[in-house]
Amino acid sequence: MLMNTTMQIKGEPLLQAQVCTFCEVRRSALFGALDDAGLERVHARIDLRTLAPTERLYARGETGSALYTIRTGVVRFERVTEGGDRRIVRMAGRGDLIGQEVLLPQAYADEAIGCTNVELCRIPRSLVDELVAGEPTLMRELMRRWQQSLDRAAAWVADMTTGTARRRVLKLLAELQRHVDADDSIWLPRRDEMSAMLDMSVETASRMISRLRREGVLDARTHGRARVHPERLDAALQVEHAG
Amino acid sequence: MLMNTTMQIKGEPLLQAQVCTFCEVRRSALFGALDDAGLERVHARIDLRTLAPTERLYARGETGSALYTIRTGVVRFERVTEGGDRRIVRMAGRGDLIGQEVLLPQAYADEAIGCTNVELCRIPRSLVDELVAGEPTLMRELMRRWQQSLDRAAAWVADMTTGTARRRVLKLLAELQRHVDADDSIWLPRRDEMSAMLDMSVETASRMISRLRREGVLDARTHGRARVHPERLDAALQVEHAG
DNA sequence: CGAGCCGTTGAGGGGATTCAAGCTCAGTGG
DNA sequence: CCACTGAGCTTGAATCCCCTCAACGGCTCG
Numbered sequence: 001m002l003m004n005t006t007m008q009i010k011g012e013p014l015l016q017a018q019v020c021t022f023c024e025v026r027r028s029a030l031f032g033a034l035d036d037a038g039l040e041r042v043h044a045r046i047d048l049r050t051l052a053p054t055e056r057l058y059a060r061g062e063t064g065s066a067l068y069t070i071r072t073g074v075v076r077f078e079r080v081t082e083g084g085d086r087r088i089v090r091m092a093g094r095g096d097l098i099g100q101e102v103l104l105p106q107a108y109a110d111e112a113i114g115c116t117n118v119e120l121c122r123i124p125r126s127l128v129d130e131l132v133a134g135e136p137t138l139m140r141e142l143m144r145r146w147q148q149s150l151d152r153a154a155a156w157v158a159d160m161t162t163g164t165a166r167r168r169v170l171k172l173l174a175e176l177q178r179h180v181d182a183d184d185s186i187w188l189p190r191r192d193e194m195s196a197m198l199d200m201s202v203e204t205a206s207r208m209i210s211r212l213r214r215e216g217v218l219d220a221r222t223h224g225r226a227r228v229h230p231e232r233l234d235a236a237l238q239v240e241h242a243g
Numbered sequence: 244m245l246m247n248t249t250m251q252i253k254g255e256p257l258l259q260a261q262v263c264t265f266c267e268v269r270r271s272a273l274f275g276a277l278d279d280a281g282l283e284r285v286h287a288r289i290d291l292r293t294l295a296p297t298e299r300l301y302a303r304g305e306t307g308s309a310l311y312t313i314r315t316g317v318v319r320f321e322r323v324t325e326g327g328d329r330r331i332v333r334m335a336g337r338g339d340l341i342g343q344e345v346l347l348p349q350a351y352a353d354e355a356i357g358c359t360n361v362e363l364c365r366i367p368r369s370l371v372d373e374l375v376a377g378e379p380t381l382m383r384e385l386m387r388r389w390q391q392s393l394d395r396a397a398a399w400v401a402d403m404t405t406g407t408a409r410r411r412v413l414k415l416l417a418e419l420q421r422h423v424d425a426d427d428s429i430w431l432p433r434r435d436e437m438s439a440m441l442d443m444s445v446e447t448a449s450r451m452i453s454r455l456r457r458e459g460v461l462d463a464r465t466h467g468r469a470r471v472h473p474e475r476l477d478a479a480l481q482v483e484h485a486g
Numbered sequence: 487c488g489a490g491c492c493g494t495t496g497a498g499g500g501g502a503t504t505c506a507a508g509c510t511c512a513g514t515g516g
Numbered sequence: 517c518c519a520c521t522g523a524g525c526t527t528g529a530a531t532c533c534c535c536t537c538a539a540c541g542g543c544t545c546g
Contacts, residue, residue, distance in 0.1 A: 079401045083484040089400040101390050104383065109394050139382055140347065146389035147344050151352050153396035157332040158322045161404035162442050165534070191493065199405050201535055206494055241326040408502070434525065444503055449526055 051114035073118030294357035316361030
């Protein structure tokens with residue numbers, strides 16, 4: 001599993017120490033405040049974990065013993081309503097911390113499911129507990145992450161649940177642009193996934209996407225990936241706001 | 244201002260020490276972990292603050308120096324979309340901690356506005372900073388509050404933004420029941436406020452409420468307050484889920 | 487190659503919005 | 517005292533957006 005990473009160099013097996021040192025997200029990552037010596041002690045306890053699309057990382061109510069940072073890919077959080085249908089309530093991407101509630105300690109609050117291929121760093125709860133005792137700065141970093149998640153959740157309400165189907169789809173595309181890949185492509189959800197995010201029927205989602213493709217806002221590619229014209233997307237959103 | 248509280252006894256002016264000691268929400272409040280001696284040091288720094296309906300506690304982007312716990316009443320969080328209309332993204336009630344983001348330190352993330360008459364305890368940021376240094380337990384309590392806010396935000400997405408207008412109104416009433424008053428009455432939002440919470444027109448909100456009143460789920464009272472039949476509310480939600 | 491999943495498109499119906507008109511009620515001033 | 521006013525609430529009618537039901541095509545995979 002350690003080999004299955006973008007950090008791999010010249011086909012050699014990759015040690016966790018190297019992963020952390022070279023980690024592209026280190027600056028924004030949980031342990032960014034630690035010096036190299038501090039990182040040394042951390043390496044051995046952190047594992048890489050991969051997640052395939054639609055694969056579940058953990059379930060709501062599960063009592064886990066680890067939290068995760070996302071190295072690459074997109075993860076979504078689902079919740080089942082009393083009606084029995086699944087609703088996607090939030091997403092997370094590169095650099096985001098997820099499953100923080102195990103620190104309280106508390107069961108996971110939502111299901112975490114892979115949207116794309118995902119690479120995660122698995123951080124045991126005990127490790128964070130130990131580090132927090134010695135390094136108070138880490139605590140502030142943790143609180144920042146919590147607030148960030150809360151802020152994104154509020155933004156989700158304001159963006160993904162408001163207005164016409166077209167506006168919500170446009171807002172979704174704008175959100176997905178935040179997790180744009182190296183080759184400018186974004187993850188384009190399946191229609192039933194859009195349905196669960198934006199509270200609309202799969203047919204409506206399909207119609208909106210088809211229309212946006214005809215309008216040149218969107219360029220579909222293979223395997224649930226697409227490319228967006230940022231200017232045309234913004235223009236379409238402006239029109240939506242005006243009307 | 245100290246006199247303007249439900250804790251007042253026999254008309255005597257109320258000292259903050261008494262307020263904290265007798266505080267009904269102490270168990271669930273931020274400083275519940277502190278012993279009486281610890282509380283003593285805290286009293287002098289905490290002020291009571293009241294908030295009238297539609298009055299704003301703080302604005303989004305404002306750099307404040309205090310966080311608050313809610314003693315009585317309901318507070319809502321608003322955010323303005325790019326379209327220019329206000330959207331209510333979350334609510335908080337008795338015992339909830341709000342404005343925690345000042346601890347990071349960071350500007351307030353949303354507008355906080357009173358729904359009912361509200362009584363708050365104003366806690367300076369500096370006080371929390373000092374206490375955290377001496378009492379690590381407090382830090383855990385803070386994290387619990389953050390997670391709780393996050394959890395409620397996710398629940399808001401799943402409940403208030405999903406399904407038919409009728410379902411969303413029913414879910415809103417269920418949520419408001421959580422903040423039920425001493426006399427079994429709840430805050431019944433104005434129709435335009437419901438509109439901002441549930442993303443529907445004021446007319447639709449009015450129609451739904453009128454119908455629920457005819458159905459006996461709801462008993463309107465004076466001044467934006469009402470009483471709900473819990474069993475009928477649950478029954479109505481069951482039907483909604485089945486259909 | 488048939489089966490099944492996913493996406494697309496069409497037709498019809500229903501729920502929500504929009505536009506519009508009254509209604510209640512509290513506050514105001516003649 | 518009461519008309520006047522304006523804000524909030526309600527209700528009706530027409531329109532429109534979205535959902536439902538349905539059929540079909542492309543694709544993968546056993």
